[in-house]
Amino acid sequence: MELVSGEIRLRPFRLSDADKLAEMANNKKISRNLRDGFPHPYTHEDAITFIRHCLEMHHDTFFAIEFRGEHVGNISLSPCGDVYRKSAEIGYFIAEPFWNKGIASAAVNMIVQFGFTSLGLMRIQTGVYEYNPASQRVLEKCGFVKEGVFKKAIYKERKLWDEVRYAILNPEIQ
Numbered sequence: 001m002e003l004v005s006g007e008i009r010l011r012p013f014r015l016s017d018a019d020k021l022a023e024m025a026n027n028k029k030i031s032r033n034l035r036d037g038f039p040h041p042y043t044h045e046d047a048i049t050f051i052r053h054c055l056e057m058h059h060d061t062f063f064a065i066e067f068r069g070e071h072v073g074n075i076s077l078s079p080c081g082d083v084y085r086k087s088a089e090i091g092y093f094i095a096e097p098f099w100n101k102g103i104a105s106a107a108v109n110m111i112v113q114f115g116f117t118s119l120g121l122m123r124i125q126t127g128v129y130e131y132n133p134a135s136q137r138v139l140e141k142c143g144f145v146k147e148g149v150f151k152k153a154i155y156k157e158r159k160l161w162d163e164v165r166y167a168i169l170n171p172e173i174q
C-alpha cells in the first residue's frame with residue numbers, strides 16, 4: 001500500500017531503509033518525545049529490528065515518509081484492541097533537517113484519511129508530552145481536538161510530565 005499526495009509519499013519499509021533510519025532516529029530531540037521503546041542511541045541493529053517487525057506485523061499501517069523521493073521520517077497507526085478496536089494510536093517523527101516544512105502535517109492528514117476510509121477506524125488518538133508544542137500544533141492543524149490533560153502521566157528523563165491527549169473522529173459519526 002502506498003499513499004501519495006503532492007511531494008509526500010507514505011510507503012512500506014524495506015530492509016535497505018535501515019542505514020537512513022538509524023541516522024535520522026539517532027537524535028535525542030526525537031527520542032525524548034517518543035515512548036522508551038524508541039531507543040537512544042538508535043543503532044543500525046535497532047533499525048533492522050524495527051523494520052523486520054513492521055514487515056511481519058504491521059505492513060499496512062507503518063509507513064516510511066518520503067519527501068521529494070527521500071526518506072525523511074516514519075508514521076504509523078497502531079489499532080487498539082478489545083472494545084477499543086475502532087480506535088488507533090497515531091505516531092510519527094520527521095528527521096530534524098526537515099522540520100517546519102509542513103511534512104508531518106501532510107503525512108498525518110494522509111494517514112488519518114486512510115485510517116478512516118480504508119481501515120474503517122472511527123477514532124484516531126495520541127498523547128503528546130507537555131514540552132512538545134510542535135507536535136501539538138501539527139495535530140491541531142490536522143483537526144485533532146485536545147480532549148484533556150493526563151497530569152504527570154509521563155515519566156521521561158527522570159521527571160514527571162503532563163500528557164496532552166488529542167483525538168480526531170471519523171466524520172461519519174459526527
Ligand SMILES: CC(C)(COP(=O)(O)OP(=O)(O)OC[C@H]1O[C@@H](n2cnc3c(N)ncnc32)[C@H](O)[C@@H]1OP(=O)(O)O)[C@@H](O)C(=O)NCCC(=O)NCCS
Pocket residue numbers: 029030031033034091092093094095098099100101102103104105106126127128129132133134135137138
Ligand atoms: C513534531 C514533528 C513531527 C513536527 O514535524 P514537522 O514536519 O516539523 O511539522 P510541520 O512542519 O507539519 O508543523 C510544525 C508546526 O509546529 C510549529 N512549531 C515548531 N516548533 C514550535 C515550537 N517550539 N513552539 C510552537 N510551535 C512550533 C511550526 O511553526 C509549525 O506550525 P505552523 O505550520 O503553524 O507554522 C517533528 O518536530 C518531530 O519529529 N519531532 C520529534 C518527534 C515527535 O515529537 N513526534 C511526535 C510525538 S507525539
